Amino acid sequence: MHPLRSLILAAAGNDAIRRLVATAPVSRDVVRRFVAGDRTADAIGVTRDLVASGRSVTLDHLGEDVTDAQQADLNVRAYLELLDALHAEGLSARAEVSVKLSAVGQKLDERVALANASRVCAAAEQCGTTVTLDMEDHTTTDSTLRVLAELRRTWPSTGAVLQSYLRRTLDDCVALADTRVRLVKGAYDEPESVAFRGHEVDLGYVRCVNALFAGDGYPMFATHDPRLVRIVAERARWYDRKPGTYEYQMLFGVRPDEQRRLAREGETVRVYVPYGSQWYGYLMRRLAERPANTTFFARALVSY
Ligand code: FDA
Structure with a gap:
């Protein structure tokens, strides 16, 4: 790194x-x-504008590494309020939510995180949308994939995130290629024993693009890297994938012109919109x- x-x-x-x-x-x-702002209303305002411009949205209520059950519960409630608001505003067909398990109790106990994430998934289903579980540092990967598997028993469309910098990830992509998977490079400071460095991360990303396109799932390619965006487009043609059978994802505030260009070309583009007062870790x-x-x-x- x-x-x-x-x-x-x-x-x-x-x-x-x-x-x-x-x-x-x-x-x-x-x-x-x-960051969209502190309040649910800020998140809704930004979502409305993005949807009006032809983009889709995934919303992240900021917060992570929670170590008390009360805070985990408050984070769940924030998602429930958000989902209600999305539904009331008629936005839930174009907006899903992204949840970090560490924000809903993973550090306390995996079962707490599962119970809390289930509350968010149930509310999302009621509102006609779904949830993607963000992926955090490598010490949480197995736990997050276990919780994901449990959630998918009831809510099969729950999304996974896999990080191409981890040496294990190609195997995970092959295993999950028939499901909804967001592929990212990875954002944490990982030891070399578990993670690739530099160009290897990009090569890993391309191998994972192929593995996901080879499956029957719905891959979500989250990157701002122009070279990888071009490679995804080329691989989509190779695998005869039409727009709408996969999507591009980018972060709020990053390469908005490219987001609009892809959307104009008929691609599904989803913008990851964080909101809330706990913005520090995300910003860093x-x-x-x-x-x-x-x-x-x-x-x-x-x-x-
Ligand atoms: P990288 O940062 O290597 O940049 C490559 C190139 O992209 C740059 O050289 C430049 O050309 C262009 N570029 C990048 N940023 C730019 C900017 N600000 N302006 C202009 N050009 C820019 N991570 C994680 O560990 N767990 C997760 O759950 C998620 N979730 C997630 C969701 C979504 C929708 C996105 C887009 C990303 C994540 N990430 C994530 C973060 C991800 O792992 C990664 O850290 C960032 O996306 C940055 O990596 P890039 O692929 O963009 O390439």
Whole structure:
């Protein structure tokens, strides 16, 4: 991993830096570039605009690494409120939700996370939409896939996320290729024993694209990488996949012109929209991905 990336991800876990960044008033403006806002109403507003522009949405209520049951319950309730609002606004056909199991109790007990995620899946079904389970660091992968398998017994459309930087992931793609899978490169600072580095991550991504297209599932290719977007398009033609049998996904605030271009070409494009007050960990991962974002952020802090 690039040293700057490791440094930023290490800073993400440092309480003093967290307090400094979180209390700098300018942070709010910088955060707005990547986060829809604090409230459910902010998330709904952004979703409405994206849907009006021909894009689909997956919404993430920010929060992770929860260590008490009460906070896990509050996070579930936030999703239930969001799903109700999506339904009431007639947006649920174009908007699903993304859930981190660590936000709903995975660190407490896997069974707590399963019970809480089940509440979100049941509400999503009632509202005519579905859930994708985000994937976190490699120590959680087996647990997350176990919970996913349980959820799929009742809600088969529940989405998985697989990370091409993990050495194990091609096997996971083959195993899950008949299901709904979001493929990403991976955003955590992982040891070399479990994760590829540099170009190998991209090669892994392409191998996984092939494995997912070879199955009967619904692959969701989440990347901003222009080369990988081109390769996905080429592989879709090779596998005779029509738009609508797979989709592209990108993050809110990242390459919006490319999102619109793909949507204009008839592709399904889903934008991952985070909202809520617990934006720190999410923002640090975005900064770690791209030095240009870090410069933008540092400049904004300095000029304040
Ligand atoms: P990467 O960051 O390597 O960038 C490759 C190229 O893309 C760059 O060289 C540049 O050309 C272009 N690019 C990237 N960012 C740009 C920007 N801001 N502006 C302009 N060009 C840019 N991770 C995870 O571990 N678990 C998860 O559950 C998820 N979920 C998820 C959902 C969705 C919808 C997305 C898009 C991503 C995730 N991720 C994730 C994050 C993912 O793992 C990864 O960290 C980021 O997508 C960044 O990787 P890229 O594939 O975009 O390429």
